[in-house]
Each structure stands twice: as C-alpha cells, then as structure tokens.
Amino acid sequence: MNYKKRIKKVQARLRRRKIDALLVSQPENRRYLSGYKGGDHGIGETSGVLIIPASGSIHLLTDFRYQLQAEQDVPWATVHIYRKGLLKLLVDLLPELKITILGFESHYTLHSVAGKMSSTLKKKGIRLVPLTNLVEKLRIIKDEDEIELLRQSVRLNEKVFQKIFPTISGKMTEIELALAIETLMRRKGAESTSFDSIVATGKNSALPHAVPGRTKIKKNKSLTIDMGLVLNGYCSDMTRNFVPGKATEKYIRLHRLVRKAQLAGLEKIRTGVTGKEVDHAARTVIADGGYGTMFGHGLGHGVGLAVHEEPRLSPLSRKKLKAGMIVTVEPGIYLPGWGGVRLENMVVVREDGYENLNTDTTWLDI
Amino acid sequence: MNYKKRIKKVQARLRRRKIDALLVSQPENRRYLSGYKGGDHGIGETSGVLIIPASGSIHLLTDFRYQLQAEQDVPWATVHIYRKGLLKLLVDLLPELKITILGFESHYTLHSVAGKMSSTLKKKGIRLVPLTNLVEKLRIIKDEDEIELLRQSVRLNEKVFQKIFPTISGKMTEIELALAIETLMRRKGAESTSFDSIVATGKNSALPHAVPGRTKIKKNKSLTIDMGLVLNGYCSDMTRNFVPGKATEKYIRLHRLVRKAQLAGLEKIRTGVTGKEVDHAARTVIADGGYGTMFGHGLGHGVGLAVHEEPRLSPLSRKKLKAGMIVTVEPGIYLPGWGGVRLENMVVVREDGYENLNTDTTWLDI
Structure with missing residues (x-):
C-alpha cells in the first residue's frame, strides 16, 4: 500500500485549512494511513493514535501493550509510548513538534474526551479544531x-x-x-x-x-x-x-x-x-x-x-x-x-x- | 434482574439534578437498565437508546432491524422505531414527553453527534446536559x-x-x-x-x-x-x-x-x-x-x-x-x-x- 501518497493527500488538506496536524483516532483511518494493525476494544480503549503533521513524517502514539506491534507495523514512523495516558503525552509532545492548531476526528472522539483534551491543551496554547471524515473522504474511493x-x-x-x-x-x-x-x-x-x-x-x-x-x-x-x-x-x-x-x-x-x-x-x-x-x-x-x-x-x-x-x-x-x-x-x-x-x-x-x-x-x- | 429498582435509582439522581430524562446510549448501561440485548456494531452503529424519564416508565428507541428483539427483551417499555434516524424521532418524541432538559452520556456520545443533537434540539427549546458515568456508578457495585x-x-x-x-x-x-x-x-x-x-x-x-x-x-x-x-x-x-x-x-x-x-x-x-x-x-x-x-x-x-x-x-x-x-x-x-x-x-x-x-x-x- 502506498501510505506515503495517502499521507501527502491528508497533509495537503491540512495545509489548505491552516491546521498544523491531524490526530487520527479512528482505527481504520489509522490503518489506512500507516498499516498499523493494533486492535481497539471499542472507542474507549484505543491501541493508539497517529499524529499527521501538515508536513514531515508521522508519529504513532500508543501504550506499552502495543509497542512491539507498532514498531513492527510502522517502522518508518516515530513511535511514542504513553504511560500516563494519551493526553499527558500530547501535552509534552505537541509543543515539541511546534503544533499549535490540532485537528481531531470529531466523528470518532467521545464528547467527554474532546472536552477534557480541549481544556487541557488550551492551557498550553494549543487549539483543537473538530474535523469530520477527512480521511474517510479519501477511503471512499478505492484504488x-x-x-x-x-x-x-x-x-x-x-x-x-x-x-x-x-x-x-x-x-x-x-x-x-x-x-x-x-x-x-x-x-x-x-x-x-x-x-x-x-x-x-x-x-x-x-x-x-x-x-x-x-x-x-x-x-x-x-x-x-x-x-x-x-x-x-x-x-x-x-x-x-x-x-x-x-x-x-x-x-x-x-x-x-x-x-x-x-x-x-x-x-x-x-x-x-x-x-x-x-x-x-x-x-x-x-x-x-x-x-x-x-x-x-x-x-x-x-x-x-x-x-x-x-x-x-x-x-x-x-x-x-x-x-x-x-x-x-x-x-x-x-x-x-x-x-x-x-x-x-x-x-x-x-x-x-x-x-x-x-x-x-x-x-x-x- | 431488578430493572425497576435500578431505574428508580437513576430517576432519583435525575430529579436531584433537575434533569427531565436521561438518554442512555452506552450498550451495557442499556442492558443493565432494561435487559435489552441488541448488539451494536461499534459506537457509530447503535441498536438503540433508552430514554429514562425522571419519573414514569421508560422508552426504547431503535430501528426496524431490532424491533422484534426490542419487543421481546423489554415488553414493559414503550418501543419506538425510527426510520429516518434517531435525531428526527427525538425531535418529535421529546416535546410529546414534555422533556426540555435532556441528560446524555458524554462519555459514550461522539463529539460530532453531540454537536448536531445539541443544535437541532435547541431549536425545539430542549437543552442537552452532558453527564458522565451516571449509570456506571451504579454498575460498579454488583449485587x-x-x-x-x-x-x-x-x-x-x-x-x-x-x-x-x-x-x-x-x-x-x-x-x-x-x-x-x-x-x-x-x-x-x-x-x-x-x-x-x-x-x-x-x-x-x-x-x-x-x-x-x-x-x-x-x-x-x-x-x-x-x-x-x-x-x-x-x-x-x-x-x-x-x-x-x-x-x-x-x-x-x-x-x-x-x-x-x-x-x-x-x-x-x-x-x-x-x-x-x-x-x-x-x-x-x-x-x-x-x-x-x-x-x-x-x-x-x-x-x-x-x-x-x-x-x-x-x-x-x-x-x-x-x-x-x-x-x-x-x-x-x-x-x-x-x-x-x-x-x-x-x-x-x-x-x-x-x-x-x-x-x-x-x-x-x-
């Protein structure tokens, strides 16, 4: 699969909308863009998320249980392991990556999670932008x-x-x-x-x-x-x-x-x-x-x-x-x-x- | 299972918070309160929701595919079938039931769904209140x-x-x-x-x-x-x-x-x-x-x-x-x-x- 080509399409869309990066939480979108096969136990128990910056290479954030899988499946991504939850890692990582406007998948993020993420990241000067079906719009046409x-x-x-x-x-x-x-x-x-x-x-x-x-x-x-x-x-x-x-x-x-x-x-x-x-x-x-x-x-x-x-x-x-x-x-x-x-x-x-x-x-x- | 007793506990909590009804979308909460066994294909494809009014009997809203199951599992609830999506049914049903303040499960509702539901119901004078883990707090202690x-x-x-x-x-x-x-x-x-x-x-x-x-x-x-x-x-x-x-x-x-x-x-x-x-x-x-x-x-x-x-x-x-x-x-x-x-x-x-x-x-x- 040509993941790089797919990622480039997402990146072009992000740049057009002046968004620094997209947080990909939807499992099939994750696999579509990276080949990562980690399985989720429903929306409440994720095996990780991708960060697709508007340019440059991608990051895969997951926990200890999926570390080997992540490294095997996506050797070309930077894998980060969160030990105290995704949000704590984001608080550290996003400023490092100079991401101040972060798109997230509104259609695959729980209302309570979006609320907590938004208020926590705001304190760090990071703004969350809800996006809908950005990756799905690519997935709908099959090559x-x-x-x-x-x-x-x-x-x-x-x-x-x-x-x-x-x-x-x-x-x-x-x-x-x-x-x-x-x-x-x-x-x-x-x-x-x-x-x-x-x-x-x-x-x-x-x-x-x-x-x-x-x-x-x-x-x-x-x-x-x-x-x-x-x-x-x-x-x-x-x-x-x-x-x-x-x-x-x-x-x-x-x-x-x-x-x-x-x-x-x-x-x-x-x-x-x-x-x-x-x-x-x-x-x-x-x-x-x-x-x-x-x-x-x-x-x-x-x-x-x-x-x-x-x-x-x-x-x-x-x-x-x-x-x-x-x-x-x-x-x-x-x-x-x-x-x-x-x-x-x-x-x-x-x-x-x-x-x-x-x-x-x-x-x-x- | 003593569903009525569990519902009464939820209703007491709703009255205490001056909420007219709770929309229950979380599948295990649904089953805990009603015995309804309909299975969901992930959070995006629900087999129905419950409406628990602050007093009175409960409603089960589902689509055509689950009608028989709903009626079999919860004969003591009023079953409503939506043909054009849940939101359209809510727009009609909530005013009928005189519900103007509706609690929803913030921890099991997608950000995009909550947004759309909120703006649509607002036009009908209905206010949405995000609640978290109200039913889960009952479920955590097993009898x-x-x-x-x-x-x-x-x-x-x-x-x-x-x-x-x-x-x-x-x-x-x-x-x-x-x-x-x-x-x-x-x-x-x-x-x-x-x-x-x-x-x-x-x-x-x-x-x-x-x-x-x-x-x-x-x-x-x-x-x-x-x-x-x-x-x-x-x-x-x-x-x-x-x-x-x-x-x-x-x-x-x-x-x-x-x-x-x-x-x-x-x-x-x-x-x-x-x-x-x-x-x-x-x-x-x-x-x-x-x-x-x-x-x-x-x-x-x-x-x-x-x-x-x-x-x-x-x-x-x-x-x-x-x-x-x-x-x-x-x-x-x-x-x-x-x-x-x-x-x-x-x-x-x-x-x-x-x-x-x-x-x-x-x-x-x-």
Missing part, C-alpha cells in the same frame, strides 16, 4: 490495489460458504453452523470475521440482524446466512438465502422478488447516480410486489477497511456514486412469524456500470 | 445476583480451559488453539467471547495483547492463554501461563515471581483500599525481583457486563475499593525476544478481604 484486496476477501468468503453449504443439515443448530463458518474462515487465513455471522432459520430469518441461537436448522424453511471476513485488513460481506429441503411456492415467489429487486438496483449503478436512486429502483420492485413495508432497511452500504462505511444506498442518501466506490446491494423482505429473504453481493462502481465482486451463484436465480 | 452470574461465567470459562488444556499440542497453531477455545465456549452455552482470545507461544507471549497467528505451539516455551466469555450478559476474564513440555529454570523463576506478585496484590484487597495501593503491592514484588520495567500495564480492572470497566487497579487509580466490586488481578512480566508470563484471576471485593471467583489452579503454584 485498484484495494479493489484487488477486496476481491480476494470476497472470494475467500465465498469459498468458505461453498465449502459449508453442502454440510448444512437439520442436525445442526444456528450457533453450530455459525461456528463452522467462522472456524473455516480463520483456518483459511482470514484475520477475523468482519461482523458476527448471522445464521437464521425459519421464523428467525424475519429478524434482519438475528443472533444465531440454539434452534436447529429447519427443513423446508427459509435459511439466511449473512457472513463476512477480514483479509489483509479488507472486509467482505455476503448474504445467501435458501431452503434446506423443498421450498414452498411462497418462498420461491419472495426469493424471486428479492432477486429482481437486487438486479434492478444493480442496473442503476454507475458514476453520477445517487445512492437514493439506486435504493429506489430496488425498493420499487418490492413495493410493486406488495411487500413495500417489509423492507425496512437501506439497500446497501460501502465496504472497505470497515464493513460498514460510506457511501450508503438508502432513501436518504443524496451522495452521487463515483467510480472506485464499493457497495453492497442487499434488498430483503421480512415477514414476522414466517421468515425472511435477503440477498447480498458486493460490487465496484464503474464509470458506466458496476462490476460484481461476487462469483458465487448458489440459489441466486431459482 | 449478589450479579455476583452469582459472574461466578457462573467464570466457572464456564474455567471448564472450557480445563477441557482444552490436555488437548494442547505442538501440532496446533495459535489460531487453531484459539478457535478450539472459542468454539467450545459457544458450544457450552456462552453468548459470545468477552474479547478476542489471546494465545501466544514463545516469544509472542512477550506481547501482552498478542493476536493469535500461524505459529505452532512451541514445546518447552512459555504459552499464554487469556480468555473470557459472556454468559447471561456477564463477562469472565482469565489468564493462564504454562509450558507445554519442560519448563526452564528461568521460566519457573519468572512464573513464581508473577504468582507471588498476584498473591501480594490479592492480600491488599478489601473495602477502603485504593486501586493504587493494590497495584503497588504487586508491582513492588516484581520490581524487587528485578523486572520492574517489564510490567507495563495496570494490575487489573473491573469486570461485569463489560469485560473492562471500573474500578482500575493501576498506579493512577485513587478510587477506594468497595464491597461488591469485581476486579481482575493480573500481573505480568514481558521480556522481548524471550516471552512473557501473566496470571489472572477475578475476585470480589469484600468488607475485609476478597473472594476468589476462580477455582482453577492449573499451573498456578509451581
């Missing part, structure tokens, strides 16, 4: 190297699914199936899952975000598997829906409707179209089929270093798609008491259309 | 029902460890061992892991937060296993360190030193002692043994609905321990290029001492 990594992540995810698919039986519970998937992901080289796998059988599949339980996989009922993994930092996300055994006519009708909606959404995708328009194309198909109120979530979301990122495909999304964006297209119909159908693929937005990253066709065109 | 759930979580975690322990061999990689642990956890009924398991062999065990890799478990070298699970919402967290094969004299010396430090920390624990004092007792043992600089993290942390919560046992922690707090005691020594030793148990603070929640003694007193 071909990134697209290739995303393709590999999608392919590995599909391989896992295809290996698991023939083993599915009514003897397994949802949890056991989810575990089999996640174990195989990691055996095959995934860093981790990109989210907790969803395995939902029968009625449970009426919950878009069902948590796998102790229910055994039901024969002749809808089964939703929504799964994704992380490979080289990049996420995949795929949903398949099918029936172990014999599908009812109702199931087949719903499945075909969802697939038709997915294809209608995909057809819309190209540079210049808004997320809203793509969502609308798919949503109209489901509404025309009589299930408009049963598709309560957005059509899709961006995927990259994060499994959910910009852009969104939703009724609220006025953002225009651009070549190099990666989105999921995942319409669904959810009928409480019966079950649900959702189908999800990941695609690259191209100038004049889209490129499907998925090649798996299991139960897609039934 | 006997919670202690029993934590005990069950610890016991299940130990069972998993003890079942895995005799199967460990040099043919497995760190990842395979971690997967075996996590699979067994879920087979035995855990909701999930409480954190990504650490399995670190040989030199890798010099990283306190090592990520399991493709290294095969090394014979005659230090092996760290740090594992925890979630059962009925409550977390466990345990570290064992041992040598598959024959331990060197150096290893035994280090292990005994760490164990001695752990016992010294434990001996200090009782109501009224500060976290700092407990940490110091253990740290002194390691420093006296000549490894003071090799123990770079705090001695322990609180555990409950969250795997890392208050109180901390660290050189910075001036908070006094109280009966009913639950903490880990986990000293460690980390030698880059050689490996590390860490031992961790969970204990309840009692009036005049501590109660060990762990019963496993594998390789503890060697």
